[in-house]
Amino acid sequence: MTAASSIGFIPAFPARHERRLPLLQLLKTLRENAIGTYTQDAFERDIIIYRLGFKPMILANHPNLIRHVMLDNAANYERDPVGKRLLEPGLGKGLLTSEGADWKRQRRMMAPIFQPRRLAGFAAIMTEYSERLAGKLAALPATCTVDMAEQMMLLTLDIIARTMFGSDDGADVSAVGPAMDRYQATVRPNIPDLIGLPRWVPRPAAGEGQRALAEMDAIINGLIQRRRERNDLGNDLLGLLLAARDDETGAALDDREVRDQMATFFLAGHETTATALAWTWYLLSHASDVEAKLHAELDGLLGGRAATYADYERLTYTRMVLEEAMRLYPPAHTTARQAIAEDRFGEIAIPPGTMVIVSPYIMQRHRLYWRNPDVFDPENFAPERTAQRRRYTYLPFGAGPRICIGQGFAMIEAVLILATLAQKLRARLVPGTKVAPVAKITLRPSPGLPMTIQPR
Numbered sequence: 001m002t003a004a005s006s007i008g009f010i011p012a013f014p015a016r017h018e019r020r021l022p023l024l025q026l027l028k029t030l031r032e033n034a035i036g037t038y039t040q041d042a043f044e045r046d047i048i049i050y051r052l053g054f055k056p057m058i059l060a061n062h063p064n065l066i067r068h069v070m071l072d073n074a075a076n077y078e079r080d081p082v083g084k085r086l087l088e089p090g091l092g093k094g095l096l097t098s099e100g101a102d103w104k105r106q107r108r109m110m111a112p113i114f115q116p117r118r119l120a121g122f123a124a125i126m127t128e129y130s131e132r133l134a135g136k137l138a139a140l141p142a143t144c145t146v147d148m149a150e151q152m153m154l155l156t157l158d159i160i161a162r163t164m165f166g167s168d169d170g171a172d173v174s175a176v177g178p179a180m181d182r183y184q185a186t187v188r189p190n191i192p193d194l195i196g197l198p199r200w201v202p203r204p205a206a207g208e209g210q211r212a213l214a215e216m217d218a219i220i221n222g223l224i225q226r227r228r229e230r231n232d233l234g235n236d237l238l239g240l241l242l243a244a245r246d247d248e249t250g251a252a253l254d255d256r257e258v259r260d261q262m263a264t265f266f267l268a269g270h271e272t273t274a275t276a277l278a279w280t281w282y283l284l285s286h287a288s289d290v291e292a293k294l295h296a297e298l299d300g301l302l303g304g305r306a307a308t309y310a311d312y313e314r315l316t317y318t319r320m321v322l323e324e325a326m327r328l329y330p331p332a333h334t335t336a337r338q339a340i341a342e343d344r345f346g347e348i349a350i351p352p353g354t355m356v357i358v359s360p361y362i363m364q365r366h367r368l369y370w371r372n373p374d375v376f377d378p379e380n381f382a383p384e385r386t387a388q389r390r391r392y393t394y395l396p397f398g399a400g401p402r403i404c405i406g407q408g409f410a411m412i413e414a415v416l417i418l419a420t421l422a423q424k425l426r427a428r429l430v431p432g433t434k435v436a437p438v439a440k441i442t443l444r445p446s447p448g449l450p451m452t453i454q455p456r
Contacts, residue, residue: 009286009376011328012435013365016040020050031395034439035361042359044367047348056354061366065345069337069356070392070395070400077337080355090183091267092260095405103402109244109253110261113237119408121235122163123309124343126413130420131156131306136342138455146448148427149278152417156274159413160266165223166236174218180266182212184441211345228255237265247422255307267441271353272331274408274441275395276370276449279329280322282374282449284422285429291422294321295456298423307419311414320381326396328376330360330443335398360395361443369393416449426454 010292014036021029021037029037042048060066069077078099088097097104112118133155135148186209200287223238234240241258245251253261284291297317307315336357343350347353365373365388367392370380379385403408429435430450438446 010374011286011376013328013374013437014038016043020203026052029339032065032438034435035359035443036439038359039360040341043365043373046368047118049348052355056351058350058354059124059362060356060358061363061368063369063390065356066358066392066395066399068345070358070398070402073343074400074402076343077356080336080338083336089209089358090180091217091264094257094260094264096264096268098142104263105246105248106257107401107405108244108248113240113244113407114408116408119412120309122409123412123416125162125166126159126416127306127308127420129154129155129162130417134421134424137421137453138174140453142452142454145430145450145452148281148451149274149445150276150283150448152277153271155417156270156277156413160194160270162236163269164237164262164265166234174295175218177270179212179216179219180263183209183216184267184271186212213381214445216263217259220262221255224255224258224262238262242441268404270407271442272416273414275331275444276322276326276329276410278445278449279437279443280325280414280418281348281427281451282435282445283325283328283427284321285427285451289298289377290321291426293317293378294422300421302419302423304423307416307423309412309416311419312415315415317378318419319411319416320378322418323381323396323409324378325374325392326393327380327443328365328368328374329437329443330364330396332398332404333361333439334359334394358395361393361439363393366393423456426456427451428454 014033017037017039020026020039026037042059042061047065048061049058050057050059060069079097084097087120091097093102095103095110098106129184133151135153139161140146161176203240224242227233227242233242238258241253242260244253284294294317297315301311301314334357336355339350339352339354339356341352364370367373370393397407397410428451430452433450435445435447437443
């Protein structure tokens with residue numbers, strides 16, 4: 001692969017099938033890489049109705065249907081049972097997996113934690129750790145190869161650990177990440193899940209996931225207990241959770257609820273940002289014109305100094321590059337909702353139990369709503385194009401009441417990390433490396449991103 005030409009770089013994506021795969025091949029591919037099952041018409045039609053096993057399914061690519069399911073009639077649609085079954089063992093009943101009144105109470109209590117005044121305090125931590133990594137990478141020999149996907153994962157792991165547990169000794173915290181990674185390796189749908197068989201049907205790999213969770217729980221629960229015994233709860237995320245109160249009832253979170261929120265923040269606040277940044281380095285490696293424009297903004301605005309929270313709004317093109325990377329490779333690639341009661345969208349009947357699939361990966365590459373949808377073009381997020389774009393066609397953080405509460409945290413972190421690193425280095429994919437997106441909990445580059453580093 002070479003640097004982008006005038007027509008733009010077309011990054012890697014799985015082959016799109018002309019027709020649906022046979023059932024057994026479909027189930028196998030869904031388990032290994034869900035986006036490898038998509039047919040070409042998924043990127044050209046706005047609504048596709050089909051069945052998977054015993055389940056009626058609707059692939060929703062129409063912005064109005066997405067709005068209907070995720071906003072206007074959101075109360076009639078709960079998170080899909082397959083996703084909940086996979087995530088609940090690790091995340092418990094946190095914001096990602098809870099429903100109804102319990103979710104509303106949690107959202108109400110979490111909202112103050114992610115206000116801008118809180119995020120400003122976390123920004124300094126993000127820049128501090130990014131500066132350390134920039135110095136380390138820039139000092140590497142020219143022949144040295146690093147996996148930038150792994151480096152982004154380690155960096156965001158350090159940042160989330162510090163922002164979550166910064167008031168505690170880091171020795172225990174360092175083991176949370178590996179335990180969470182081992183758990184995630186077991187989190188993928190099995191054929192009994194996909195065709196709707198009951199929970200008592202055995203699933204493979206459950207034992208290893210349980211052992212990893214037990215290790216993670218021991219660390220987090222110990223931190224919660226020690227923090228409760230202190231007079232000062234601290235200003236990190238753990239302290240803010242322990243101090244949170246429901247405005248309506250005055251009630252606090254119990255230890256289990258705190259644990260579930262911490263596990264949720266850890267997963268959502270670490271892997272998603274790391275994945276978005278990894279894909280950004282991959283794209284910049286092939287788009288020298290985009291990289292040059294990014295460097296011009298950083299040099300003109302920062303002039304070599306460290307980026308701060310106050311710079312976030314000014315780093316316009318830096319943010320455009322990240323938004324375009326998340327368009328092509330949304331970390332949260334697929335979400336699904338299941339109809340509770342009968343519903344209707346225009347002439348389409350939606351019986352109870354119907355699964356409505358909303359795939360940001362498809363929607364953000366859809367022929368009906370994007371110009372040159374497979375081309376890497378940050379100008380898609382120039383103000384004039386953003387103003388013209390239809391709502392519900394760009395969904396990297398979801399939509400409606402359940403839009404990601406950590407969206408502000410994630411964007412500030414990603415912009416400050418990219419600004420800090422790109423000021424000091426270029427990263428180039430090792431020639432001949434073939435990279436493919438693989439849909440696990442997030443949309444990861446496989447087999448990684450082996451890159452060489454060039455100091456600027």
